[in-house]
Amino acid sequence: MENEELPRAITVKKMENFSKWYDQAIAAAGLIDKRYNVKGMFVWLNYGLETMKIIKDTWDGLFKKSNIKEMYFPLIIPMKYAQQNSSWFEGFKSEAFWVKTMDENNASHILRPTGEPAMYPMFALWIRTYRDLPLRIYETVSSFRYETKMTRPIIRDREITFWYEIHTAHQTKEEADKEIEEAVRINNIIWNKLSIPVLKVEKPKWECFPGAVGAIEYYSIMPDGRVLENGSCNHLGQAYAKKFNIKFRDKDNKEKFVWQTCTGNGARYLVAVISVHGDDKGLVLPPEIAPVQAVITTINVKGEKNKVMKKAEEISEQLEKSGIRVYVDADEKTPGEKFFEWEIKGVPLRIEVGPKDIESKNYFVFRRDENIKISMSEKNIVPECIRLLTEIQKNLLKKAEKFYDEKITEAADRKQLKNIIEQKKIAKVPWCESEECWNKIKEFEEGIELFGADLKKHSGKCIACGKPSAKKGYVAKTY
Amino acid sequence: MENEELPRAITVKKMENFSKWYDQAIAAAGLIDKRYNVKGMFVWLNYGLETMKIIKDTWDGLFKKSNIKEMYFPLIIPMKYAQQNSSWFEGFKSEAFWVKTMDENNASHILRPTGEPAMYPMFALWIRTYRDLPLRIYETVSSFRYETKMTRPIIRDREITFWYEIHTAHQTKEEADKEIEEAVRINNIIWNKLSIPVLKVEKPKWECFPGAVGAIEYYSIMPDGRVLENGSCNHLGQAYAKKFNIKFRDKDNKEKFVWQTCTGNGARYLVAVISVHGDDKGLVLPPEIAPVQAVITTINVKGEKNKVMKKAEEISEQLEKSGIRVYVDADEKTPGEKFFEWEIKGVPLRIEVGPKDIESKNYFVFRRDENIKISMSEKNIVPECIRLLTEIQKNLLKKAEKFYDEKITEAADRKQLKNIIEQKKIAKVPWCESEECWNKIKEFEEGIELFGADLKKHSGKCIACGKPSAKKGYVAKTY
Numbered sequence: 001m002e003n004e005e006l007p008r009a010i011t012v013k014k015m016e017n018f019s020k021w022y023d024q025a026i027a028a029a030g031l032i033d034k035r036y037n038v039k040g041m042f043v044w045l046n047y048g049l050e051t052m053k054i055i056k057d058t059w060d061g062l063f064k065k066s067n068i069k070e071m072y073f074p075l076i077i078p079m080k081y082a083q084q085n086s087s088w089f090e091g092f093k094s095e096a097f098w099v100k101t102m103d104e105n106n107a108s109h110i111l112r113p114t115g116e117p118a119m120y121p122m123f124a125l126w127i128r129t130y131r132d133l134p135l136r137i138y139e140t141v142s143s144f145r146y147e148t149k150m151t152r153p154i155i156r157d158r159e160i161t162f163w164y165e166i167h168t169a170h171q172t173k174e175e176a177d178k179e180i181e182e183a184v185r186i187n188n189i190i191w192n193k194l195s196i197p198v199l200k201v202e203k204p205k206w207e208c209f210p211g212a213v214g215a216i217e218y219y220s221i222m223p224d225g226r227v228l229e230n231g232s233c234n235h236l237g238q239a240y241a242k243k244f245n246i247k248f249r250d251k252d253n254k255e256k257f258v259w260q261t262c263t264g265n266g267a268r269y270l271v272a273v274i275s276v277h278g279d280d281k282g283l284v285l286p287p288e289i290a291p292v293q294a295v296i297t298t299i300n301v302k303g304e305k306n307k308v309m310k311k312a313e314e315i316s317e318q319l320e321k322s323g324i325r326v327y328v329d330a331d332e333k334t335p336g337e338k339f340f341e342w343e344i345k346g347v348p349l350r351i352e353v354g355p356k357d358i359e360s361k362n363y364f365v366f367r368r369d370e371n372i373k374i375s376m377s378e379k380n381i382v383p384e385c386i387r388l389l390t391e392i393q394k395n396l397l398k399k400a401e402k403f404y405d406e407k408i409t410e411a412a413d414r415k416q417l418k419n420i421i422e423q424k425k426i427a428k429v430p431w432c433e434s435e436e437c438w439n440k441i442k443e444f445e446e447g448i449e450l451f452g453a454d455l456k457k458h459s460g461k462c463i464a465c466g467k468p469s470a471k472k473g474y475v476a477k478t479y
Numbered sequence: 480m481e482n483e484e485l486p487r488a489i490t491v492k493k494m495e496n497f498s499k500w501y502d503q504a505i506a507a508a509g510l511i512d513k514r515y516n517v518k519g520m521f522v523w524l525n526y527g528l529e530t531m532k533i534i535k536d537t538w539d540g541l542f543k544k545s546n547i548k549e550m551y552f553p554l555i556i557p558m559k560y561a562q563q564n565s566s567w568f569e570g571f572k573s574e575a576f577w578v579k580t581m582d583e584n585n586a587s588h589i590l591r592p593t594g595e596p597a598m599y600p601m602f603a604l605w606i607r608t609y610r611d612l613p614l615r616i617y618e619t620v621s622s623f624r625y626e627t628k629m630t631r632p633i634i635r636d637r638e639i640t641f642w643y644e645i646h647t648a649h650q651t652k653e654e655a656d657k658e659i660e661e662a663v664r665i666n667n668i669i670w671n672k673l674s675i676p677v678l679k680v681e682k683p684k685w686e687c688f689p690g691a692v693g694a695i696e697y698y699s700i701m702p703d704g705r706v707l708e709n710g711s712c713n714h715l716g717q718a719y720a721k722k723f724n725i726k727f728r729d730k731d732n733k734e735k736f737v738w739q740t741c742t743g744n745g746a747r748y749l750v751a752v753i754s755v756h757g758d759d760k761g762l763v764l765p766p767e768i769a770p771v772q773a774v775i776t777t778i779n780v781k782g783e784k785n786k787v788m789k790k791a792e793e794i795s796e797q798l799e800k801s802g803i804r805v806y807v808d809a810d811e812k813t814p815g816e817k818f819f820e821w822e823i824k825g826v827p828l829r830i831e832v833g834p835k836d837i838e839s840k841n842y843f844v845f846r847r848d849e850n851i852k853i854s855m856s857e858k859n860i861v862p863e864c865i866r867l868l869t870e871i872q873k874n875l876l877k878k879a880e881k882f883y884d885e886k887i888t889e890a891a892d893r894k895q896l897k898n899i900i901e902q903k904k905i906a907k908v909p910w911c912e913s914e915e916c917w918n919k920i921k922e923f924e925e926g927i928e929l930f931g932a933d934l935k936k937h938s939g940k941c942i943a944c945g946k947p948s949a950k951k952g953y954v955a956k957t958y
Contacts, residue, residue, distance in 0.1 A: 035604060036597075037560060038588065041553035043601055046616070049549050070528050074520035074638045075554070075621060076576070081516060097555070097578050100586065101625045107579065109517065111590075118515075122522055125514060137525070142554060146580045159553045 006033060010344065013280050018224040022152075025274060029283045029345045032153050040151035040158030047345060048270075050291035052162050055269050056140060058193050058289070059164055062186045068136045068166055073118040075142065076109045081117040085243040087210055088116060095145045097158075111144035115165045116262075120244035123169055127258060129249045130171055134179070135258075138166040140266075154267050154274075155228065155479060163266035169246060169258040173213070176235055176259040183233040183263040184216060194273050195286040195396035196220065197404050198230060199426075201452025201474055206435050211239025217452055218265070219474070220272035221407045225424030227451060228479040230272055231265030276400050277369075283346025284368050286396050287389040292327045294319055294385055295347045297338040299354025300330075312353045315363075318382050324389070343368060348392050349385055369395050408474075413463060414444055417475060421445050430460035431473035437464035438473075447477045485512060489823065492759050497703040501631075504753060508762045508824045511632050519630035519637030526824060527749075529770035531641050534748050535619060537672050537768070538643055541665045547615045547645055552597040554621065555588045560596040564722040566689055567595060574624045576637075590623035594644045595741075599723035602648055606737060608728045609650055613658070614737075617645040619745075633746050633753075634707065634958060642745035648725060648737040652692070655714055655738040662712040662742040663695060673752050674765040674875035675699065676883050677709060678905075680931025680953055685914050690718025696931055697744070698953070699751035700886045704903025706930060707958040709751055710744030755879050756848075762825025763847050765875050766868040771806045773798055773864055774826045776817040778833025779809075791832045794842075797861050803868065822847060827871050828864055848874050887953075892942060893923055896954060900924050909939035910952035916943035917952075926956045 007024040014021040026032050031048030044052065063070065076099055083089045092114070098107030112118055119137075127135060143160040151157060166183065170176045184200070191198045203215040213235035219227040241247070241257035249255055277284040287293050296312045298305075312328045319326045329338050335352065342350055350366040357363045361378045365385070369392045376384050411417040411427040420427040431437060431450065441450045441464055454472040462469040486503040493500040505511050510527030523531065542549065555578055562568045571593070577586030591597055598616075606614060622639040630636060645662065649655045663679070670677045682694040692714035698706040720726070720736040728734055756763040766772050775791045777784075791807045798805040808817055814831065821829055829845040836842045840857045844864070848871045855863050890896040890906040899906040910916060910929065920929045920943055933951040941948040 033601065033604075035601070036553055037557050037600060038553055038555050041555060043553070044551035046548035046550055049551055053549075069525035070532075071525055072523035072528055072640060074515055074517055074522070076517050076520060076623075076638065078516050094581050096581065097588075098581060099576050099578055099590070102573050102575065102577060109576075111578070121516060122512065122514070125512075144555075159555065161551060 004035065006035070009340075010280065010282055014278060015223055018222065018275070021223075021278075021280075022275065025278055025282055025344070026153060031270075031274075031283075034153050038158070040147055040156075042153045042157070044161065047291065051285065051289060052267060052270055054289045054291060055190075055194075056162060056164075058190055059186075060140075062189055063138055063164075063166065066136075066182060066186060068138050068168075070139065071137050072139050072141070073112075073115065073122070075112050075144075077112050077117045078109055079107070081121050082110050084117060084121075085240065088114075088243075092145075095147065097144045097146055112141070113143055113145050114264075115139065115141070115143075115167065116240060116244075119165075119167055120240055120246060123167075123258075124244050124246045127169060127246055127248050130251055133169060133171050133248060133258065134175060135169040136166070136179075137168075138164055140164040154271050161267055164264060166261075166263040168261045169241070170260070171248065171250065171256070171258070173237070173259050176213070176237075176261050179261045180216065180233050180235050183261065187218065187231060187233070187263075187265075190269065191218075192397070193286070193288040194269060195288075195393055195400055196272050196276055197397065197401045198272070199227070199404070199408075199474065200455065202455055202471075203232075203452055204433070204435065204438060206438075208234065209236060209239055211237055211242070213237040219451065220268075220276065221404055221426060221476075222275050222479070225407065225421075225426065226477040226479055227426060227474075228268065228271065228275075229451075230268045231263070233263045234261060236260040236262060276403065277396055278346070279371075281371070282344030284396065285346040285348060287348045287393050290346070290348050291325060292342075292345070292347045293325045293389055294327075294349040294351060295342045296326065296328045296351045296353055297335060297342065298328070298330045299335050299352065299357075300332060301355050304355040307358060308353055308355060311358050315351065315353065315381060319385060322382050322386055324385060339366070343371075349388060351381065351385075367392065369399075410472075411463065411475075412460075417463065418445055421448055421475075421477070426474055426476040428454065428472050429463040429475055430458070430469040431471055432462035432465055432467045432469045433471050434462075434465070437462055440464040441473070441475060444475075448475055449478055450475050451478055483514065485514070488819075489759065489761055493702055493757060497701065497754070500702075500757075500759075501634075501754065504757055504761050504823070505632060510749075510753075510762075513632050517637070519626055519635075521632045521636070523640065526770065530764065530768060531746060531749055533768045533770060534669075534673075535641060535643075537669055538665075539619075541668055542617055542643075542645065545615075545661060545665060547617050547647075549618065550616050551618050551620070552591075552594065552601070554591050554623075556591050556596045558587055558589065560600055561589050563596060563600075564719065567593075567722075571624075574626065576623045576625055591620070592622055592624050593743075594618065594620070594622075594646065595719060595723075598644075598646055599719055599725060602646075602737075603723055603725045606648060606725055606727050609730055612648060612650050612727060612737065613654060614648040615645070615658070616647075617643055619643040633750050640746055643743060645740075645742040647740045648720070649739070650727070650729065650735070650737070652716070652738050655692070655716075655740050658740045659695065659712050659714050662740065666697065666710060666712070666742075666744075669748065670697075671876070672765070672767040673748060674767075674872055674879055675751050675755055676876065676880045677751070678706065678883070678887075678953065679934065681934055681950075682711075682931055683912065683914065683917060685917075687713065688715060688718055690716055690721070692716040698930065699747075699755065700883055700905060701754050701958070704886065704900075704905065705956040705958055706905060706953075707747065707750065707754075708930075709747045710742070712742045713740060715739040715741060755882065756875055757825070758850075760850070761823030763875065764825040764827060766827045766872050769825070769827050770804060771821075771824070771826045772804045772868055773806075773828040773830060774821045775805065775807045775830045775832055776814060776821065777807070777809045778814050778831065778836075779811060780834050783834040786837060787832055787834060790837050794830065794832065794857075794860060798864060801861050801865055803864060818845070822850075828867060830860070830864075846871065848878075889951075890942065890954075891939075896942065897924055900927055900954075900956070905953055905955040907933065907951050908942040908954055909937070909948040910950055911941035911944055911946045911948045912950050913941075913944070916941055919943045920952070920954060923954075927954055928957055929954050930957055 218231040697710040
């Protein structure tokens with residue numbers, strides 16, 4: 001595998017062979033190199049890292065504004081704490097990477113699969129009285145899971161990079177409820193920056209950690225009609241507090257367990273961006289997270305190079321001054337080669353500068369979202385680019401909304417459900433909220449599952465048992 | 480250990496008991512919590528993380544400007560690559576954390592102690608012809624070493640957090656020489672932001688990796704007269720290229736090994752800041768890297784709270800507009816408690832706002848570097864704070880230079896050397912540049928070593944053999 005050449009172009013259509021398209025797109029755009037010699041781990045190349053860092057800066061900024069404090073916990077967890085919550089340990093022990101020194105026979109530590117056993121023993125030290133609450137912290141970190149399912153870069157990795165976890169502790173259930181609302185509010189803003197109308201569902205209790213109150217989960221819809229879990233906000237109740245003995249004295253000096261929430265997501269945000277906005281030419285990045293928002297490509301004609309370069313730099317400077325992230329590509333390549341490369345990378349705007357353009361004082365600007373060229377006069381370039389970037393951001397959201405709308409279809413009975421799944425879509429079905437029907441629906445078609453409930457109330461008849469239902473559930477094949 | 484309370488105050492003098500002072504200062508200032516339950520690993524608390532992130536932003540910015548591209552490599556290294564360079568493996572195997580899955584008997588992977596075996600197999604894939612060169616990349620990452628020496632937070636850890644590594648590959652030795660100059664130039668800027676006149680030394684060949692050309696290393700002088708290695712720029716020659724088979728075809732289509740350099744450092748920058756600038760009250764942060772450059776402490780008097788808060792916010796806004804990182808501490812504590820806390824944290828400026836100050840339109844501003852209060856009229860606050868922050872940055876450098884000057888003393892013979900070491904100082908001695916005398920000098924006093932040569936030429940007689948010497952070496956106890 002390791003000597004295999006990386007794909008430099010995309011040879012398949014996204015809607016026809018999404019899986020292959022994805023592998024080609026992330027490689028050809030220079031996001032990652034999957035040839036790292038550990039299965040399920042990859043190298044973030046510079047372009048991928050820069051894109052991911054802008055998404056990370058977005059969440060860092062939002063968390064800071066919400067007064068959630070960033071910290072950093074070690075990656076190695078002692079077995080003692082890994083085992084403190086036995087159901088957590090049972091779930092993760094076969095997926096954990098075990099850590100030992102050369103001289104040890106048995107591993108005494110594991111690499112963190114999630115943050116709880118690293119963080120909660122510290123919470124128990126930090127929280128003494130109600131004055132220490134709420135405690136609201138987060139970290140961005142790698143998590144490690146020895147995945148047995150097929151791995152796929154950024155979607156399912158053994159080193160899960162750029163993973164944030166917010167963990168909070170509160171005096172009351174009501175405060176924890178509010179924290180979940182805040183997590184949802186923040187997630188809405190992030191998804192908006194990505195121009196994606198994510199699917200938000202409620203998880204039933206039996207899908208949550210034992211003792212937890214509930215969870216909101218996000219799913220992105222993929223071109224192949226399957227859904228990918230993409231973030232969650234978990235109301236942990238007092239379940240972990242009781243396992244890790246996290247208590248406080250309230251104003252009346254009574255000892256109580258704290259109420260906790262945790263929220264996490266990471267590089268899968270980028271997976272949603274790649275999959276939803278990308279087209280047959282490659283990535284299409286929303287301006288808000290594009291490391292290069294406008295690329296200026298020079299057309300190199302002998303004897304005119306200096307003139308062209310000077311003008312390219314001049315335009316670049318003007319755009320930069322207006323806060324646009326711009327890059328001048330003055331490489332010795334043909335314009336065609338440059339166009340090809342920047343289109344794969346999904347740069348929102350491309351401005352072409354050659355001797356003829358300079359003479360006419362009119363430039364062609366290429367919009368990646370619609371793949372069209374617009375001619376504009378030199379004096380309009382800056383205001384027009386600013387306007388276009390805003391427009392592209394909105395246009396991508398609109399297109400994504402249309403895609404989501406088309407992909408989600410109501411089904412009242414099993415026949416309709418079957419039909420929808422066969423069309424590679426997501427079905428929305430009336431569901432009585434019972435665990436029995438939750439499980440029954442899984443059996444209706446191969447590979448499908450009911451993965452969560454719509455947050456809105458409705459009134460209908462459960463697709464599985466026919467009894468009255470007040471909720472609708474989403475059914476699809478999942479990643 | 481884990482239930483031990485953290486020190487909240489500093490009870491010893493820095494110059495009298497540096498070791499204890501350091502432990503108390505990093506805890507009381509809220510930089511880290513060392514009670515994490517794995518020896519040699521600690522939690523970065525928010526204030527520590529924020530400070531460290533500003534230092535990291537500094538290097539990120541400088542590397543970007545120098546066109547060194549950031550990437551990210553997985554933390555887990557397959558044994559095969561760990562063993563590819565046998566002398567590297569011999570050096571690290573007992574210090575490595577070995578990684579295995581639950582079902583494996585023997586570990587097939589290790590956690591990265593350094594980056595070479597993660598990066599260089601990829602270099603071998605990426606570099607084909609001279610057009611792929613120079614390759615100049617870096618990552619900031621944790622490194623893992625099962626330290627057998629006594630661990631101490633940020634100084635010597637088993638998870639080395641915030642560690643950057645620049646790795647470059649070039650066509651010629653001369654290009655690699657230039658890269659080392661560039662690394663030194665960048666390091667100078669970083670050290671300047673920290674207001675520290677670091678000690679820069681040349682390492683002899685036998686201290687470098689076999690086959691390497693040479694290395695520049697940085698050392699910070701600690702209050703106890705010992706020195707701490709603090710970054711290095713390594714000219715690797717073709718040593719690693721030959722081990723990892725990193726070759727390119729030159730313009731004449733001839734196959735050649737690349738020339739490589741690597742440069743690394745990380746959180747020890749912060750150790751230098753803490754140790755050199757700190758005083759008996761706690762940290763003293765240079766304004767350039769202080770997460771809070773000016774704190775406004777309110778004096779809460781009943782019935783006047785709103786007025787005081789309004790004025791504090793007003794001043795805060797004005798300072799923020801001028802680009803100063805400012806925080807309003809309106810907590811229900813006494814002014815004394817607040818002063819104490821912010822002085823331990825080393826915030827450069829403190830502005831006190833109470834009813835009397837508002838009435839007189841005159842405010843007291845406390846300078847942490849000199850521990851003095853200055854009175855200033857309201858209208859002068861913004862320009863004066865800007866001026867003071869620049870002055871503090873320079874003043875700290877001046878004080879640190881004085882400290883370094885006093886700590887480094889010339890010794891012409893063994894008696895002088897002994898005397899200097901007993902005074903907890905660093906000796907600068909004539910040295911003939913032979914390995915024999917390098918080793919001989921170690922035996923002169925217990926625990927000392929010659930740790931590098933001054934870059935300037937001189938002419939004298941070697942302290943060990945008496946033969947003519949053209950270089951001087953630095954001798955001290957080391958961390």
